[in-house]
Amino acid sequence: MPDITPPQRGFGQMDLGLTDTRPKRVTLSPGATLLRGFALDQAEELWRALTPVLHVAPLRRMLTPGGRQMSVAITSCGTWGWITDQTGYRYTRTDPTTQAPWPTMPPLLFQLASRSAAAAGFEGFQPNACLINRYEAGTRMTAHQDKDEGDITQPIVSVSLGLPILFLWGGLQRTTRPHPILLEHGDVLVWGGKARLHYHGVKPLEQGGHPLTGPTRFNLTFRYVAQAVP
Numbered sequence: 001m002p003d004i005t006p007p008q009r010g011f012g013q014m015d016l017g018l019t020d021t022r023p024k025r026v027t028l029s030p031g032a033t034l035l036r037g038f039a040l041d042q043a044e045e046l047w048r049a050l051t052p053v054l055h056v057a058p059l060r061r062m063l064t065p066g067g068r069q070m071s072v073a074i075t076s077c078g079t080w081g082w083i084t085d086q087t088g089y090r091y092t093r094t095d096p097t098t099q100a101p102w103p104t105m106p107p108l109l110f111q112l113a114s115r116s117a118a119a120a121g122f123e124g125f126q127p128n129a130c131l132i133n134r135y136e137a138g139t140r141m142t143a144h145q146d147k148d149e150g151d152i153t154q155p156i157v158s159v160s161l162g163l164p165i166l167f168l169w170g171g172l173q174r175t176t177r178p179h180p181i182l183l184e185h186g187d188v189l190v191w192g193g194k195a196r197l198h199y200h201g202v203k204p205l206e207q208g209g210h211p212l213t214g215p216t217r218f219n220l221t222f223r224y225v226a227q228a229v230p
């Protein structure tokens, strides 16, 4: 494992006016690649493309099957959207809050996801679902596997926008001690193949302000959901 220990909290090399000498590409484990800043050039355009999506399918804090309200606010675009309620986790074709189909995935998002996957060695990725997570200060996501897609031959592409967060990259067992990775604005993380079912989560978001997203962090995860999923 390369040294990907996060820098000290509070400032980064860039804030000091120094050149960022960290590698642009880091393998976290076989099949999992961090592409630092891969989406940076397009961040503002991506952000603008999200506005109409969030208008049609507003962010909402859903209930877990155990009846707890998630701290992260979530919505989706694409053919399939991910939901959780007291009957379980699943993908649906319509938004349960509006009964309307999920908004179309903006082509810019689709193309970025497909290019990112290819850059990480997964050619031909055609996501049909994009989950949109909004984190506010104190919000976190506990360790989990992404396994509701019904097809684990396709990777997950995760794009971070806004405030930085510590992402926890685990192993195939929940008990594997996770490795913290700093995910910053414009970073893209791709995991597939042997890494597809690795546990992962994020630490609580620290308070802060970002020029684009204000006091929040947005994360977009692109997935391919098998048509057989009801």
Ligand SMILES: O=C(O)CCC(=O)C(=O)O
Pocket (backbone or CB within 6 Å): 131, 133, 141, 146, 158, 167, 183, 200, 201, 202, 219, 221
């Ligand atoms: O916010 C992140 O970086 C991870 C999100 C995630 O794991 C998920 O939506 O399944």
Ligand SMILES: [Fe+2]
Pocket (backbone or CB within 6 Å): 144, 145, 146, 200
């Ligand atoms: Fe996940």
